[in-house]
Amino acid sequence: MKRTGYMGKILTVDLSEGTIREETLPDDVYRKYLGGMGLAARILYDRIPAGADPLGPDNMLGFLPGLLTGTGSLFTGRWMVAGKSPLTGGWGDANCGGTFSPEIKRCGYDGIFIRGVSPTPVYLYVDGHTRELRDASALWGLDTVETEAWLKTNAKTGGKKPKVACIGPAGEQVSLISGIATDQGRLAARSGLGAVMGAKRLKAVVLSGQKRIMAHNREEMKRLSRICNKWVRFQPPFVPGPMTALVGALLRILPAAVTQDGLLYKILLKKWGTVSMNQMSPEMGDAPIQNWKGSSRDWGFRKSYSSHPGVFSRRETVKFHCYACPLGCGGICTMDGKYPHTHKPEYETVLAFGGFCLNQDVDAIFYLNELLNRAGMDTISAGHAVAFALECYEAGIIGREDTGGLELTWGNSEAIVALVEQMVRREGFGHVLADGVRQAVHRIGKGSEACAVLAGGQEPAMHDGRNDPGFALHYSVEPTPGRHTLGAHLYYEMFQLWKVVRGVPRMPPMYLKGSKYRNPRRQAAIAAANSRFMTLVNCTGACLFAAFLGARRFRLFDWINAATGWDLAPNDYMDLAGAIHTLKQAFNVKHGLEPRDFKISDRALGRPPQREGANKGRSIDIEAMMTHYWEQFGWDPQTGKPDRQIMEKLGNAA
Numbered sequence: 316m317k318r319t320g321y322m323g324k325i326l327t328v329d330l331s332e333g334t335i336r337e338e339t340l341p342d343d344v345y346r347k348y349l350g351g352m353g354l355a356a357r358i359l360y361d362r363i364p365a366g367a368d369p370l371g372p373d374n375m376l377g378f379l380p381g382l383l384t385g386t387g388s389l390f391t392g393r394w395m396v397a398g399k400s401p402l403t404g405g406w407g408d409a410n411c412g413g414t415f416s417p418e419i420k421r422c423g424y425d426g427i428f429i430r431g432v433s434p435t436p437v438y439l440y441v442d443g444h445t446r447e448l449r450d451a452s453a454l455w456g457l458d459t460v461e462t463e464a465w466l467k468t469n470a471k472t473g474g475k476k477p478k479v480a481c482i483g484p485a486g487e488q489v490s491l492i493s494g495i496a497t498d499q500g501r502l503a504a505r506s507g508l509g510a511v512m513g514a515k516r517l518k519a520v521v522l523s524g525q526k527r528i529m530a531h532n533r534e535e536m537k538r539l540s541r542i543c544n545k546w547v548r549f550q551p552p553f554v555p556g557p558m559t560a561l562v563g564a565l566l567r568i569l570p571a572a573v574t575q576d577g578l579l580y581k582i583l584l585k586k587w588g589t590v591s592m593n594q595m596s597p598e599m600g601d602a603p604i605q606n607w608k609g610s611s612r613d614w615g616f617r618k619s620y621s622s623h624p625g626v627f628s629r630r631e632t633v634k635f636h637c638y639a640c641p642l643g644c645g646g647i648c649t650m651d652g653k654y655p656h657t658h659k660p661e662y663e664t665v666l667a668f669g670g671f672c673l674n675q676d677v678d679a680i681f682y683l684n685e686l687l688n689r690a691g692m693d694t695i696s697a698g699h700a701v702a703f704a705l706e707c708y709e710a711g712i713i714g715r716e717d718t719g720g721l722e723l724t725w726g727n728s729e730a731i732v733a734l735v736e737q738m739v740r741r742e743g744f745g746h747v748l749a750d751g752v753r754q755a756v757h758r759i760g761k762g763s764e765a766c767a768v769l770a771g772g773q774e775p776a777m778h779d780g781r782n783d784p785g786f787a788l789h790y791s792v793e794p795t796p797g798r799h800t801l802g803a804h805l806y807y808e809m810f811q812l813w814k815v816v817r818g819v820p821r822m823p824p825m826y827l828k829g830s831k832y833r834n835p836r837r838q839a840a841i842a843a844a845n846s847r848f849m850t851l852v853n854c855t856g857a858c859l860f861a862a863f864l865g866a867r868r869f870r871l872f873d874w875i876n877a878a879t880g881w882d883l884a885p886n887d888y889m890d891l892a893g894a895i896h897t898l899k900q901a902f903n904v905k906h907g908l909e910p911r912d913f914k915i916s917d918r919a920l921g922r923p924p925q926r927e928g929a930n931k932g933r934s935i936d937i938e939a940m941m942t943h944y945w946e947q948f949g950w951d952p953q954t955g956k957p958d959r960q961i962m963e964k965l966g967n968a969a
């Protein structure tokens with residue numbers, strides 16, 4: 316039978332036994348779990364035994380494209396890696412753009428799942444005919460850019476240049492904040508899954524496929540692309556970069572908010588990429604400053620000016636587009652001849668090593684971005700670890716005798732760079748920080764937990780829940796905690812789901828900002844809709860930024876039907892997504908985690924409230940929101956655990 320949308324097979328590899336096996340999956344699995352994150356959830360829930368050591372042979376790592384990847388839909392070229400996270404001890408996933416994702420399908424698979432531990436370093440090579448584990452001893456120790464270059468030049472293939480996902484030294488050294496890189500330094504960074512790959516001694520997955528990826532209704536796919544493209548092309552003339560700070564200041568000052576249309580953010584993204592937020596976010600209170608204890612007062616316009624968006628476009632030599640992306644928010648930059656080809660830092664990285672550490676040295680940020688991408692280490696977690704160390708130093712918990720002489724004062728870019736270099740090499744005080752903040756607290760002790768801001772063991776992203784309580788809630792309730800890509804109040808406004816999905820909260824054109832803090836039940840309903848929709852986004856390989864265009868412009872539901880030939884309504888897909896989300900939560904419970912423990916640290920909730928700045932006086936009633944959120948999915952409202960009854964009702968029971 317000809318399959319459309321998906322390939323109908325997965326590949327399973329056992330590194331301990333050295334075996335590689337192809338499995339055909341029933342169509343029913345795709346109808347229920349779609350692909351990408353959903354397929355990963357079903358397989359990993361079933362096949363990773365309870366209590367498995369994340370760094371041991373029983374853990375599995377899945378590499379998956381999205382259901383829509385390669386079918387002709389736009390913005391759907393993201394791939395996902397999933398497994399048990401060594402950082403949180405529960406469900407872990409990370410996704411990434413670039414060009415790797417369609418290659419998995421071109422090799423004939425909807426997922427490649429790897430278990431076991433290899434006795435020696437290996438890489439997995441797959442094309443349409445060949446599937447083998449090859450010796451990677453010569454690659455061990457190379458950084459991600461060097462590894463990819465070596466494999467593209469030296470790996471024996473059927474003739475076509477392969478696509479490569481690999482780890483760098485951070486993954487090899489089993490750093491719990493390491494990720495997996497493709498496309499010369501784009502990182503699937505979160506959840507510490509690079510460490511799982513390192514522990515398995517799997518240096519890379521190298522793919523070179525030729526298979527066709529089919530869509531059920533090509534004409535409809537093209538029609539949907541035309542609708543989407545029309546909005547992507549719309550681009551008015553532009554104001555200078557520093558003017559974005561003024562917009563941020565206005566958003567801070569006004570007592571009322573206009574419900575955001577994501578078209579505005581698309582315009583910024585197309586012009587500058589995510590660095591368009593470098594000044595706007597701190598001004599409006601969206602950016603956590605100085606390890607969450609500072610405010611917009613500490614990182615005002617004059618300080619953030621060093622990293623205004625124009626600084627980055629001046630160094631950009633060419634735009635970077637992920638596969639099937641008409642927008643191209645990425646960029647390739649040059650660093651004064653040192654690195655002629657370096658990925659433009661993202662907003663998260665700029666803030667993590669900028670305002671979060673009170674560091675105005677933008678050259679240092681460019682350098683750290685390249686250093687960490689090559690090492691394969693998460694820039695958000697690394698920035699958190701550094702800021703945590705700066706605060707410990709300020710508080711006298713650590714001193715020069717601990718840091719090997721480094722003077723870890725706020726904004727000291729030389730010391731920050733030296734410290735990150737040590738983290739990458741696991742040397743000196745860098746070793747203490749190389750596994751993230753939770754491990755650093757264990758290693759330092761002496762009350763250092765007072766300087767740590769975490770959600771379930773994961774360092775949260777550079778968006779402040781005191782400004783948008785939706786971030787605080789998603790950081791605290793998602794099966795992958797601390798994640799900024801799964802929802803926020805602002806995201807909900809831009810998704811405009813109420814225009815196509817029945818029964819979700821409607822947004823008025825304007826509202827009083829204070830209302831976001833007063834109605835936990837409504838916030839929970841908004842967050843639950845976000846979680847369901849983002850589950851679909853992550854099942855299909857779609858980009859969050861495309862979803863910001865709004866449900867009538869980026870027609871995800873219609874695209875799934877056109878690609879697969881299914882005929883489901885948006886609410887049917889939202890129900891499927893709810894079941895997948897529940898399965899991920901059940902994964903965490905199966906592995907002994909308590910959902911309540913994912914609550915983000917008090918400091919990030921405004922406990923106590925800040926005395927100045929954009930988020931002055933704000934405090935988040937997180938417990939009430941968490942309870943109502945769990946109710947939305949039919950989980951126990953006190954514990955957040957799905958019971959057997961709800962698993963059976965959703966068709967999730969094993």
Ligand code: SF4
Pocket residue numbers: 390412413635636637640641642643644645858859860861
């Ligand atoms: S908008 Fe940016 S992140 Fe999204 S697919 Fe395009 S280039 Fe990749």
